[in-house]
Structure formats: structure tokens, C-alpha cells
Amino acid sequence: MSETKKDRRQPETASRQVAAALRSAIGDGSLAPGDRLPSERTLASTHGVARNTAREAVRQLAESGLVTAEHGRGVFVRVAPRLMRFGQLRYSKKLREDTGVSPFHAEVLAQNRIPNAYLTSIERAVPPASVADRLGVKVSSKSVVRRENWYFADGEPMQVGLTYIPWEIAKGTVLARSDELGPGDLYARFADRGYEITYTREEVTARMPTPEEATGLMLPDGVPVLVVLHTGLDQQRRPFEVTEFVMRADYTGLDYTMPVDAS
Amino acid sequence: MSETKKDRRQPETASRQVAAALRSAIGDGSLAPGDRLPSERTLASTHGVARNTAREAVRQLAESGLVTAEHGRGVFVRVAPRLMRFGQLRYSKKLREDTGVSPFHAEVLAQNRIPNAYLTSIERAVPPASVADRLGVKVSSKSVVRRENWYFADGEPMQVGLTYIPWEIAKGTVLARSDELGPGDLYARFADRGYEITYTREEVTARMPTPEEATGLMLPDGVPVLVVLHTGLDQQRRPFEVTEFVMRADYTGLDYTMPVDAS
DNA sequence: TAGTGGTCTAGACCACCAT
DNA sequence: TGGTGGTCTAGACCACTAT
Numbered sequence: 351m352s353e354t355k356k357d358r359r360q361p362e363t364a365s366r367q368v369a370a371a372l373r374s375a376i377g378d379g380s381l382a383p384g385d386r387l388p389s390e391r392t393l394a395s396t397h398g399v400a401r402n403t404a405r406e407a408v409r410q411l412a413e414s415g416l417v418t419a420e421h422g423r424g425v426f427v428r429v430a431p432r433l434m435r436f437g438q439l440r441y442s443k444k445l446r447e448d449t450g451v452s453p454f455h456a457e458v459l460a461q462n463r464i465p466n467a468y469l470t471s472i473e474r475a476v477p478p479a480s481v482a483d484r485l486g487v488k489v490s491s492k493s494v495v496r497r498e499n500w501y502f503a504d505g506e507p508m509q510v511g512l513t514y515i516p517w518e519i520a521k522g523t524v525l526a527r528s529d530e531l532g533p534g535d536l537y538a539r540f541a542d543r544g545y546e547i548t549y550t551r552e553e554v555t556a557r558m559p560t561p562e563e564a565t566g567l568m569l570p571d572g573v574p575v576l577v578v579l580h581t582g583l584d585q586q587r588r589p590f591e592v593t594e595f596v597m598r599a600d601y602t603g604l605d606y607t608m609p610v611d612a613s
Numbered sequence: 614m615s616e617t618k619k620d621r622r623q624p625e626t627a628s629r630q631v632a633a634a635l636r637s638a639i640g641d642g643s644l645a646p647g648d649r650l651p652s653e654r655t656l657a658s659t660h661g662v663a664r665n666t667a668r669e670a671v672r673q674l675a676e677s678g679l680v681t682a683e684h685g686r687g688v689f690v691r692v693a694p695r696l697m698r699f700g701q702l703r704y705s706k707k708l709r710e711d712t713g714v715s716p717f718h719a720e721v722l723a724q725n726r727i728p729n730a731y732l733t734s735i736e737r738a739v740p741p742a743s744v745a746d747r748l749g750v751k752v753s754s755k756s757v758v759r760r761e762n763w764y765f766a767d768g769e770p771m772q773v774g775l776t777y778i779p780w781e782i783a784k785g786t787v788l789a790r791s792d793e794l795g796p797g798d799l800y801a802r803f804a805d806r807g808y809e810i811t812y813t814r815e816e817v818t819a820r821m822p823t824p825e826e827a828t829g830l831m832l833p834d835g836v837p838v839l840v841v842l843h844t845g846l847d848q849q850r851r852p853f854e855v856t857e858f859v860m861r862a863d864y865t866g867l868d869y870t871m872p873v874d875a876s
Numbered sequence: 877t878a879g880t881g882g883t884c885t886a887g888a889c890c891a892c893c894a895t
Numbered sequence: 896t897g898g899t900g901g902t903c904t905a906g907a908c909c910a911c912t913a914t
Contacts, residue, residue, distance in 0.1 A: 557678065599818060665905090
């Protein structure tokens with residue numbers, strides 16, 4: 351390639367050497383998933399460095415998601431998590447009618463895990479610009495209903511979803527006021543009102559979590575979040591709902607299969 | 614919700630207070646994108662803390678991608694980057710014939726940026742298990758050709774792609790030996806051989822970069838990567854190619870629009 | 877050469893956890 | 896109560912950048 355590539359081999363600092371030693375111990379199995387690392391003070395003395403240096407080495411491993419520190423207990427090798435998959439069929443009518451539950455519940459049940467979801471708030475709100483764009487509503491008034499949901503598998507938080515529904519659609523319905531949506535959940539209620547979800551648009555990015563997200567999702571250090579801006583479209587491709595999902599990236603994967611020519 | 618929620622308000626440590634002060638200075642515009650922060654030594658003395666503490670505050674900002682440290686120069690407020698979007702149509706025949714270039718080139722040109730791509734290696738190789746799975750080839754022999762490509766926009770590295778092609782398909786063709794693929798690029802050559810890309814499966818995850826990826830992609834601290842495992846399928850849904858893309862998440866987004874019922 | 881970030885030392889006190 | 900990680904101090908030397 352034509353770019354002048356700087357030769358930046360990493361310098362062999364003390365903390366990197368300690369980190370490398372730990373990495374290889376994890377790699378060859380002498381430190382198995384779930385095992386506790388030697389304490390920072392032990393690492394310091396065995397490697398002949400200051401505690402801060404040993405600590406920096408541990409920080410490097412935590413940053414790349416290899417280990418997790420637990421205050422007062424120790425530092426542990428992370429166990430490889432099961433990956434959840436969110437695919438194209440998750441909004442299909444068939445899935446909804448076969449299972450009678452929400453897409454999330456169906457997915458988690460299919461993996462023999464126990465799903466839970468909690469609606470933590472419903473309120474009429476001013477939509478963020480990105481949402482107003484996609485729904486075609488005004489950004490300057492309380493033109494949407496905002497529903498905040500938290501999703502768990504086996505008691506562990508997996509994702510947060512902020513669903514925005516135009517007030518004109520939600521007004522006077524269960525969508526605007528209740529967490530009891532009945533059989534088939536959210537998309538069945540949209541169908542009742544004439545909005546059958548037919549297309550879905552998903553815009554995906556990733557970033558590091560905010561401190562609030564990190565605590566709320568109980569994220570270990572060094573785990574990013576996937577952010578999915580999902581738009582539900584009806585038969586005439588009219589948008590009727592936007593949901594922003596924030597999902598822990600270490601437990602979540604997305605799986606899309608599509609024809610390459612638009613339909 | 615039924616979960617007992619620990620009240621973990623963040624303790625107001627000294628480093629967090631310094632970080633908060635910097636965050637609000639960035640927020641209210643007194644530190645604009647591109648500006649240099651006060652030096653660590655200056656921050657330490659103005660806030661009455663040790664340099665290590667000021668440094669920790671800066672580290673917290675860097676971790677969340679707000680600032681970037683440059684050795685010997687200073688710490689700078691990051692400028693919001695333009696986001697590139699990789700969507701569903703990128704493999705369509707129409708795009709290929711209209712533009713005559715690869716999907717990546719077309720996308721970057723559409724944003725008035727200058728694309729570059731370099732093939733850095735071609736070799737016959739043993740496929741990783743995930744790739745062998747999806748291609749339906751043996752994992753234990755050199756059953757694939759592996760092509761490594763680096764992609765740039767305006768000279769900045771955007772992504773790396775590792776393309777795996779079954780040896781049976783690539784054998785004796787330009788796919789196995791050349792970076793000169795001719796008009797329409799890779800997928801046009803597959804079409805020549807009877808493999809017209811018709812469906813694409815994309816499995817998306819995110820994680821922190823490895824140290825090698827961080828240097829190679831010139832990633833600032835705190836920027837995760839999107840990992841897309843892309844499978845190209847022909848008219849009969851036979852897989853003929855798998856590419857693993859590693860993309861910097863701060864510059865990249867994915868955009869999928871699909872019918873909710875499978876086709 | 878002066879100023880910057882990068883790393884390190886050798887201490888100290890605190891909060892948390894298991895016993 | 897003793898050991899753990901979390902944070903902090905007050906120094907020090909090195910590597911890099913600009914002048």
C-alpha cells in the first residue's frame with residue numbers, strides 16, 4: 351500500500367510484560383474461565399514491580415474484555431457468554447401467532463433461557479431529532495409516546511429499548527397507557543389499529559456505553575454496546591414506530607439475511 | 614421491576630470531579646472540537662490534585678471517546694466524524710453495473726470522499742471454523758483462498774476485510790491470484806463463474822479492537838469495532854464466499870431495510 | 877530546549893467481601 | 896478481621912513534539 355506505515359511496535363513496558371504473562375496463562379488454560387487472578391499485590395511482588403504497575407496490566411486485560419474486577423473479591427477470567435441472535439423474522443406475523451409472545455421472549459425461550467421484560471415508564475414526550483426524522487413528526491412538541499423497556503435473560507439485563515409512537519396513533523389506546531399489551535404484545539396491538547408491520551429498517555452502530563448504561567446493564571469494563579435504531583413500517587411503507595435498542599455487545603449478535611436487490 | 618436494584622450512585626471521587634468539569638466545558642462549547650485541553654500538570658495544579666489523578670480524569674474521557682491524547686502534543690477534543698453507511702443494496706447488480714466499481718468505492722464516492730483499497734495478501738489457507746461452517750468446506754485442509762483487503766476513505770483506514778473463497782471456485786481464476794479484478798470488481802467475477810450474488814447473510818457483533826487492530830486502523834482510545842461476518846449466497850442459496858469485516862465503529866454504521874417475512 | 881503525554885515507584889487510606 | 900480492589904499522593908525518568 352502507498353501509505354507510509356509508521357513502525358509502531360509496542361514498547362515492552364513492565365505493565366505490558368505482566369499483561370502478556372497473564373494473557374498467555376489464560377490462553378494456555380492455566381487460568382481457566384471463572385478462575386481468580388493473583389491479587390494485584392501478589393502480581394506486583396512476583397513480577398518485581400510496583401502495585402500500580404501490576405494494576406495497569408490488569409486494566410489492560412479488563413479493557414479488552416478478558417477479565418473482570420470485582421471489588422473486594424478479586425479479578426476473574428471472563429467466561430465466554432452465549433450469544434443471542436436477533437434476526438429478520440423477529441417481527442414476522444407467523445412468529446407472533448405461533449408463540450403469542452414478544453419477539454424478545456420468543457428468542458430467549460428458544461435458547462432455553464428465562465426471559466423477563468419490564469416496562470419502566472410511559473410518557474408523552476418530545477422526540478429526539480433522529481426519531482422525529484424517521485417518524486415524520488414534529489420535533490418541537492410532545493408528538494410521541496415514549497415507552498422504556500428493560501429486557502432480561504436468566505435475570506441478567508440484556509438490552510434497553512426506547513419505543514416512540516406518534517401520539518396520533520397511540521392516543522386513547524393501550525399503547526399510551528399500559529404495560530399489559532395482551533397476546534402477541536406490541537405489534538399485535540399495532541395490527542389491531544391497522545398498522546401491520548411489513549418492513550423493518552435497522553440502523554446499527556456501536557460505541558462505548560455511557561456510565562449510566564454501564565451500571566444499568568451491569569456491564570464489565572471493556573464491553574461496548576450495540577445501538578440499533580429500528581423503524582417499523584406498514585404495508586404502504588409508512589413508519590409508525592421507532593425503537594432505539596441499546597444492547598450489550600458481548601451477549602448479543604444480529605443476524606440479517608436479505609435479498610441483495612431491494613423489494 | 615422485581616430485581617433488587619443496587620443504589621450505585623457513582624462516588625464523587627476527585628478524578629470524576631475533574632472529568633465532570635472537563636465534560637461540561639466540552640458540553641457548553643468553551644472547549645470546542647479540535648481544542649487542546651489544559652495539560653495534565655496544569656489540570657493537577659488548578660484542581661489541587663496530583664498529576665496521576667488529573668491523568669485518570671483524562672483517561673475517563675478518552676475511554677468514552679470524547680478526547681484523544683497525542684504524545685508530546687496534548688489532549689484534544691475529538692471532532693464528530695462523518696458516519697458512513699453500509700446498507701443492503703451494496704451488493705446489488707444494479708449498483709455494480711451503474712458504477713462499475715466495488716461496493717466500498719461506490720459508497721465512499723457517494724459521500725464525496727476519496728476511496729482507496731489495497732489487497733495486502735492472497736493465499737491458499739485453512740479456513741477458521743466459523744468460515745468453514747458457512748461455506749460448507751473442510752476445516753482441516755487448505756480448502757479456501759484467503760484475500761485480505763484494507764479500505765480507506767480520504768486516506769484514513771476504515772475497515773479490513775478477510776474474504777474466503779472455496780478453492781474449488783477460485784482455482785485457476787483471477788480470484789486466486791490477482792488484485793486486478795477488472796470492471797465490477799469481485800462480485801462481477803463471481804457472476805462470470807455462475808455465482809450471481811442473490812442473498813446476503815450478515816452476522817453483526819461489536820467488541821473492543823485487538824492491539825493490532827487498534828494500531829492498524831489508527832483507532833483512538835475508546836472506539837470499538839463492528840465485526841460483520843458476511844456470507845454471499847447465489848440463486849439457489851448456495852454460499853460461495855464469506856468475508857469478515859472489521860470496521861471502526863465511530864465512522865461506520867450499517868443500514869438494513871427488509872421485509873419482516875422471509876423470502 | 878522546554879513542554880507534553882507515557883510510565884513507573886513506594887507509599888497511603890478507603891470500600892467491599894468473606895470468614 | 897484480613898485480604899481484595901479503588902483511589903490518591905508526590906515524586907521520578909523517558910519519549911515525543913514544537914520552537
